[in-house]
Amino acid sequence: MTPRPHALFAMSAENVPQLFPPDVLARLRASLDIDPALVAEDLTDPRLRDVLARTEILVTGWGCPRLDAAVLDAAPKLRAVLHSAGSVKGFATPELWRRGIAVSSAAAANAVPVAEYTLAMILLTGKDLLAARDRLRTERAFPGWGLVPGIGNHGRRVGVIGASRIGRKVIELLRPFDLAVSLTDPYVDEAGAAALGVPLLPLDDLLRTSDVVTVHAPETPETRHLVGRRELALMRDGAVLINTARGALVDHEALIAELRTGRLSAILDVTDPEPLPADSPLFDLPNAFITPHLAGSQGNEAARLGLAVAREAERLAAGEELAHPVDPGALEREA
Structure with a gap:
């Protein structure tokens, strides 16, 4: 032996x-x-x-x-x-x-729960679940039966920033759903995107056309504040930004300013700095949903x-x- x-x-x-x-x-x-x-x-x-x-x-x-x-x-x-x-x-x-x-x-194994978290948040925000929960909690009154306009996951457009292990896993998990998924990544060509089953878009086009933008790029000097004031302004009214990658990829000052207008929503499992200072406006903004870096393996x-x-x-x-x-x-x- x-x-x-x-x-x-x-x-x-x-x-x-x-x-x-x-x-x-x-x-x-x-x-x-x-x-x-x-x-x-x-x-x-x-x-x-x-x-x-x-x-x-x-x-x-x-x-x-x-x-x-x-x-x-x-x-x-x-x-x-x-x-x-x-x-x-x-x-x-x-x-x-x-x-x-x-x-x-074991990065591939650790990508699984992060992608699952992202999938869950995409589907839940499509139903406006987080905001609806808060309204129900505040008003303590059932709004009544009937169709709610402006929500739902049929044909919703999801833009994935970064074909990392997690980004690719998110694309895989989204396949069974009636969602329109696109990708932006400077290291992926048209053939590579086609192999993943999604169209490849420039970042600006992805931001303009997506109902949900989910960030899965690495943190490098080039990607710091990849999503900043200009990029946030490109996002359509009512869009949701999800970040489970690294906090520094998003310019938090610009994000807070945009969230205060009520035009966008954000789900952040990572922040910059991390942890956030206790007086960060992100804790109190109703359209910001913050979790303590728990998307990864727990x-x-x-x-x-x-x-x-x-x-x-x-x-x-x-x-x-x-x-x-x-x-x-x-x-x-x-x-």
Whole structure:
């Protein structure tokens, strides 16, 4: 029997039981020799010297220390990093790829709940549910039976900004519904959009023609305030802006000014800054719906991330290629 590779958890210790509940942990340990009681939060700790020296696989997650040259020097047998979360930007360094160390991410798994959140918000705002709930709560009177004009999801136009993993998953989840979905992304051509089953539009055209605009672009210097005063002014009256990407992609001062007119609505799971200051007008504006960065994996959804890592460990043990390798060349275009 081939011995299992030595592995080490490198993340905030509190996250391990959430990401790897007993059934997922058992599956991981079938492929890796890993001790769930030993979790490295500081890889420079001298007490980890002997463990690092024999570690072949790092199982990382939120709170993983930076993997710089000094850390990698202390782990000469390291050949793979399996990340049980989304972005690796917080800890990965170019040194990993220079040394030929494979890096995998559970970003695709983490995209699922964000896309589900987005889908739910698109459908609920189509029914004007959030505003209707507030009116009912305030007036304490049922408005009576009858057709409500101006709402509904039949033929509603949804514009997706960014064909990221999450953006693509949102497009996939929207397919069964009678919605008209379009995409804008400078890295996607007409053929790429056609493969996703949506038309490709310039950003301005997408903003002008969409009832809902949902943001799924990465945060880069070029995308800061991607949706600013000019872009918000292009959006049609009654449109909804949804942001589950990064807060800095939207100019909050411009958004607040627009929301105060009552012309638009916004659903923000991410803000700039994050968290918002207690006196932010966004908390009180009736057409702003703010959630505390919870669209990503929460509660039992975290186990999906651990399962993604367990599957990658099984591939390594079988001598197969990783299913979700991180491309260092594409990191700057990813969240």
